[in-house]
Amino acid sequence: MEREWTPVIDQHATCIAVNPLQGCPKACVYCFLNERGLTNVRPQEIANPEATLRQLLASRFYESHRVLALYTWTDVMVSEESRQHLIGLLKLMRQARLPNVVTLITKAYITDRVLDAIARAREDGIRVIVYLSYSGMGPEIERGVSHARLRQNFARLQDRSIPIIHYWRPVFPESAVLETMTHVLDLAVKHAHCSIVAGLKVEQKARVRLAQYWPELLDHPGVETAEGVYPAEFWKFVLTPPARYSDYPIYHSNSCALAYVLQREEHLALFGTPVCTVRNRCPFEQRQRCQVGIRNLPPLQRDTVAEHLKKLGYVDVIFDIDVDTRTMHLAAPIPTNVLSALTQSLGARVSALRDPNDSYWNSGIAGAQPLVLHRRLD
């Protein structure tokens, strides 16, 4: 299969993705890298740490308040070469006194050397947060992943006071059973700040392959355009978990999980939306923080919007704004990365015409909805 690469720097729904290494030695069934020829391969270096930092700072998406997600097209903890790259990049970020929050995500064991590098970065003021991706899946789906070692990460990170967000994604029917879900959540509650849940993204070219593990995916309408697909049992469990988890925050939006961990207001204008009021289990203090944050935002002004659009490479775009509801609509096809950047800069809900070439169109920021699937009884 021909390999497909992503830009080293790009804006994703919540974070600026930084991808100087691409390709993963593992081959989890659900991974989008399967369709890009980038599983079961050695990570390829697209940019060394110096070039990575240079490209980041020069990017049209770069702002000091944006969160960075490092190495989202590989699992950086898997190989010695990629761990060295990470250690080098963190060192440069420390030297540059980079003000951004930095996030890492992994399913692999985090070595002592990497823990040291993260702890050092945090001591120097770089707020590194680690997402541990753990959904209680078996080796059939997460091939080559040692779940015993992955589980050890929780306590090891906590011992070093490195904040953890438990990333509960995706969940297939095999792991949407009460015993597995409580096993997963018991561990998270003990060590993580909060959990974020997300559904399975199903691209058209992956659908038949994924349906081998989840047969309902094959012919159910809306699977490919959903924000994420969830087994009904999992959906119910995370919306109404057993009483013993009632104080533990569970989010459906990454931006809210980050706001909670960083103790600041949410940055994607989600306050008061159904994700905030119905889906997220968010503590009272955090809700107050967001409410105050919204009140303190400067009024939405046409000049400011035009200025931000220009920085993102869009001039002469026709747009409507509603100052009272802090919403705006752009009468032009705009890709999701630009929508996301604009939303974060303005603290406003932004909609636009669909860009037909946009690979991120079915994200929540672009208005896609979750799809909950029940087991077929045949």
Ligand code: SF4
């Ligand atoms: S109050 Fe709402 S918008 Fe703010 S973090 Fe909680 S769930 Fe998200």
